Amino acid sequence: MKILTAAQTRQLDQATMQEQGLLSTELMERAATAFVQWFTGRFTPTEAGEILLLCGPGNNGGDGLSAARLLQRAGYRLRVALLPADKQSADWQHNRRLLPNSVAVAGIEPGRLPKIAVDSLVIDALFGTGLSRPLTGLAAKVVQHLNQARARVIAIDLPSGLFADAPQPANSAVVQAQHTVSFGLPKLAFLLPQNAAFVGEWEVKDIGLSEAFIAATATPWHYTDAAAVAGQLPPRPKFSHKGTFGHALLLAGSRGKMGAAVLTAGACLRGGVGLLTAHIPGCGYDIFQISQPEAMCLTDKQADFISELPELQPYQAVGIGPGLSQDPASLAVLRQLLKAAAQPLKKTGHLLPLIIDADALNLLSSHRALLKQLPENAILTPHPKEFERLTEPARDDYHRLELLREFATQHRCLVVLKGAYTCLATPDGALHFNSTGNAGMATGGSGDVLTGVLLALRAHAQLPAFEAARLGVYAHGRAGDLAAAQTGQAGLVAGDIVRHIGPALAEV
Numbered sequence: 001m002k003i004l005t006a007a008q009t010r011q012l013d014q015a016t017m018q019e020q021g022l023l024s025t026e027l028m029e030r031a032a033t034a035f036v037q038w039f040t041g042r043f044t045p046t047e048a049g050e051i052l053l054l055c056g057p058g059n060n061g062g063d064g065l066s067a068a069r070l071l072q073r074a075g076y077r078l079r080v081a082l083l084p085a086d087k088q089s090a091d092w093q094h095n096r097r098l099l100p101n102s103v104a105v106a107g108i109e110p111g112r113l114p115k116i117a118v119d120s121l122v123i124d125a126l127f128g129t130g131l132s133r134p135l136t137g138l139a140a141k142v143v144q145h146l147n148q149a150r151a152r153v154i155a156i157d158l159p160s161g162l163f164a165d166a167p168q169p170a171n172s173a174v175v176q177a178q179h180t181v182s183f184g185l186p187k188l189a190f191l192l193p194q195n196a197a198f199v200g201e202w203e204v205k206d207i208g209l210s211e212a213f214i215a216a217t218a219t220p221w222h223y224t225d226a227a228a229v230a231g232q233l234p235p236r237p238k239f240s241h242k243g244t245f246g247h248a249l250l251l252a253g254s255r256g257k258m259g260a261a262v263l264t265a266g267a268c269l270r271g272g273v274g275l276l277t278a279h280i281p282g283c284g285y286d287i288f289q290i291s292q293p294e295a296m297c298l299t300d301k302q303a304d305f306i307s308e309l310p311e312l313q314p315y316q317a318v319g320i321g322p323g324l325s326q327d328p329a330s331l332a333v334l335r336q337l338l339k340a341a342a343q344p345l346k347k348t349g350h351l352l353p354l355i356i357d358a359d360a361l362n363l364l365s366s367h368r369a370l371l372k373q374l375p376e377n378a379i380l381t382p383h384p385k386e387f388e389r390l391t392e393p394a395r396d397d398y399h400r401l402e403l404l405r406e407f408a409t410q411h412r413c414l415v416v417l418k419g420a421y422t423c424l425a426t427p428d429g430a431l432h433f434n435s436t437g438n439a440g441m442a443t444g445g446s447g448d449v450l451t452g453v454l455l456a457l458r459a460h461a462q463l464p465a466f467e468a469a470r471l472g473v474y475a476h477g478r479a480g481d482l483a484a485a486q487t488g489q490a491g492l493v494a495g496d497i498v499r500h501i502g503p504a505l506a507e508v
């Protein structure tokens with residue numbers, strides 16, 4: 001699914017009306033109907049009590065007025081508070097005229113802000129994608145008044161005061177909604193941690209916007225939903241054998257961190273790899289062989305960390321980093337690996353696919369000259385702190401996305417920035433936000449599991465780097481969701497994610 005800017009969203013409205021021969025009021029009615037369907041599915045008239053609708057002067061306010069009429073007809077009690085403005089949009093005026101007199105309407109005045117009881121329901125239809133500057137004056141005052149009231153706030157399309165696609169200055173007035181019900185496509189703002197307190201839980205309702213316009217519109221931002229990865233996992237042909245699905249090499253583990261190697265290996269096996277060999281320090285031999293009997297195991301001459309790079313010829317993909325340690329000997333292994341991976345494989349003529357995680361990333365940050373040696377399409381899987389060590393501290397989440405795009409394009413690699421909406425950056429400058437996963441996955445070892453899944457998918461000759469990375473990230477999150485359905489989020493551990501990778505991949 002694409003994510004568009006606010007300006008592109010306005011063009012999308014126009015294109016939809018032209019394509020479908022719709023009046024703008026008809027499109028507004030679709031939006032209001034979608035909102036009301038969501039609302040009535042959530043709250044009965046009794047639960048809702050007297051709803052306050054805060055209404056701005058543009059089409060977001062127009063959506064609100066239309067929704068007020070539909071809600072009243074469905075038996076809800078409402079009062080509407082209008083933000084004064086020099087002019088209101090034509091569709092606003094149309095819906096104002098249609099609002100029955102039985103709905104109480106009052107203008108907001110500086111000295112007379114609407115009364116808002118604790119826990120009462122408020123619908124925020126002040127501003128949406130047409131916000132052109134931060135809120136000031138009376139609008140800002142209304143928003144602050146609302147945020148202080150501790151009401152249950154539901155925003156139409158966007159929490160008012162929030163830009164859809166850009167940061168707002170610090171301390172701007174922005175509505176803190178519990179729910180945001182948006183139309184058509186997700187907004188970039190929904191996916192960034194800094195906006196979580198404003199957006200709350202969000203949903204996007206389909207209002208039949210022009211598919212042709214969306215397909216023809218260029219954007220760097222994408223949202224990976226089930227449809228994006230459907231059918232992407234290559235089938236397992238009847239006459240396949242373990243060689244068909246690749247042989248992966250994992251370089252992981254050190255004293256006290258053998259669990260990372262075990263989890264990564266487990267995830268790689270559940271990710272469908274044909275064969276897995278792990279190269280681990282001597283101290284981990286029993287631990288690893290007992291916990292992962294399906295994998296083969298090479299032990300390093302060092303007991304506590306890895307100091308040797310095995311012969312790479314048998315492998316179709318290499319993963320390095322989980323639990324690795326940052327010992328200089330392990331740095332030397334990383335150097336050798338990058339050097340070896342710079343030459344195309346004799347068998348296929350392709351570069352050896354690499355997955356680089358955890359301590360291998362930290363080694364890259366402390367030896368940045370090595371970044372120049374990353375083979376094209378290597379996959380790096382940093383969390384935000386690891387990413388900032390590779391680049392620079394980000395001013396905010398939008399700046400971090402800029403840094404992410406720059407990094408992936410400059411180094412011709414794929415970067416999986418882990419988080420609530422894990423963001424995959426590709427060498428062509430695209431950013432793909434993942435839709436699966438939950439806060440239960442913020443637990444030790446979860447990242448190791450991701451590396452294992454990615455390693456399995458990269459070892460598979462039929463999956464190009466981008467498709468493998470996007471599918472791996474999606475399946476990892478989905479496995480976490482399936483696991484959390486059984487364990488609850490608090491009870492979730494990384495091993496639970498491993499156990500659900502099979503079912504998650506089977507779904508796609």
Ligand SMILES: NC(=O)C1=CN([C@@H]2O[C@H](COP(=O)(O)OP(=O)(O)OC[C@H]3O[C@@H](n4cnc5c(N)ncnc54)[C@H](OP(=O)(O)O)[C@@H]3O)[C@@H](O)[C@H]2O)[C@H](O)CC1
Pocket residue numbers: 009012013027028031056057058059060061062063087089126127128129130131132133134135136139156157158183184209
């Ligand atoms: N496809 C869809 O998603 C549909 C969306 N709909 C709804 O329409 C809004 C967008 O409506 P629009 O009229 O473009 O914009 P807003 O309602 O958000 O606000 C525009 C008015 O607000 C003024 N404005 C802007 N910023 C400020 C500010 N900081 N302070 C005060 N006033 C402000 C603006 O005035 P200008 O001076 O900037 O011209 C306008 O008067 C979208 O979010 C959906 O809710 C459609 O209903 C259907 C399809």
Ligand SMILES: [K+]
Pocket residue numbers: 060124125126127128155156157158159160
């Ligand atoms: K709004």
